[in-house]
Amino acid sequence: MALKRIIGVVTVKGGMAVQSIGFNKYLPLGDPVILVENLDKWGADEILLQCIDRTILGVGPDYDLISKIARSGIATPLIYGGGISSVDCAAKAFACGADRLVVESMIRDAPKRLIDIASRFGSQSLIASFPVTLVNGIFSYFDYLSRSPFELSQEILEILKNRIVSEVLLIDSMNEGRINGFDLGILNKVRELQLPPILAFGGVTEPDCMISLLKHPDIAGIAIGNSLNYRESSISHIREALNQMPIRSRYESN
């Protein structure tokens, strides 16, 4: 893989950027376009825009929001997630301004469609998202819509093994929105599955946690959400703290 990446995450609910805490509590942050523009200016390696209510509302991807962001002229790769359920959805999302897609519900509900999307757009354009929980040593994949655990089917495991998706976004659901740090035990639990390269999200707040993750061989990137919004040019401060890590050390703000 190339250098490991710092991914800025903007979570959107009801069209507004929110601070999410455990997928349960949401505090408003403001216009998602502004937050994305900030991450672009501050030099994130990628920006993940996750619209978390699109599937549950049955309204499909937020093409308007993707288009607005594209019109702002951001020069940082945009990963979009939320409501992607078909090849046509994916095509329109790319046409509007997404550069990669992250899918979650489709993995459980219609995993074969991932194959169709990968055939049309390439595996490198697809990321599979798995919220997980690790509580008292018990690990499970977590469906945050029904708020219940689920098992990875053989079909899903085959898709991952055959690298139909390029990367996996593993979300530490227990620590999402909190400062406790991403639970590294999660990476041990999934090791045997030989997943594609992993992007870690959930509780990635402090430099120590980031360093531990970036040192892990299965990690391709760290996704950071809420904490990036509390400080101007937060990403450059993070890069300074991580200057011994295999990340992009040089960038110029746009």
Place this chain on the structure above:
Amino acid sequence: MRSFKFGIIDYKAGNLASIHYALKDIGCDSKISSSTNDLKEVDALLLPGVGAFGHAMLTLKEDGLDQFLKDFVQQGKPVLGICLGMQLMSNSSTEMGLTTGLGLIPGHVEKIANITCNVGWSPLAYRNALNIPGTIFDKKDYYYFNHSYVFHTSSKYVLATSAANNLENGCEFNAIIKMNNLYGVQFHPEKSQKAGRNFLKNLIQDIKNGS
């Protein structure tokens, strides 16, 4: 004075808006279309990235864009291919089975060695300079790559290479190729922040100079 205008080919995949607004950002006009009528009057054509070879070639043929591109090139007009767009200019690709390409630049597209996908930021190793007066390519600049396949071609067309796992220990592949006024870049200049914007500006200047 009319500004330079790209025709961005819509082959029903591609991150069309990203490249359109990147060009706008640097003062370059562009039109997105799958219609040969719409694309006739542009100064250069652009094959965008994000997609898979087989489906893209199928769509190009269905819309008559494969022959249109070949005729455009025969007239001596410039074409820029980005990522998959660069690969489409080859003779063939093994992505999803062997598929014939546009045959605009001799070469063949194959799976990148040793890894499934190359996603992320890497620097370039310049083989031959783009001879543009006043151009400064900072060799420490990083560019964003997102691909699973690479374009093998004669070294005489290669301006720069890159490597997954950085240049010291990774597998090298062609990052910038040029044959007459056909240009191919494996990375995404439209999503490579300031380095990418500078690259696009320099490239357009090179096209205008008719190098």
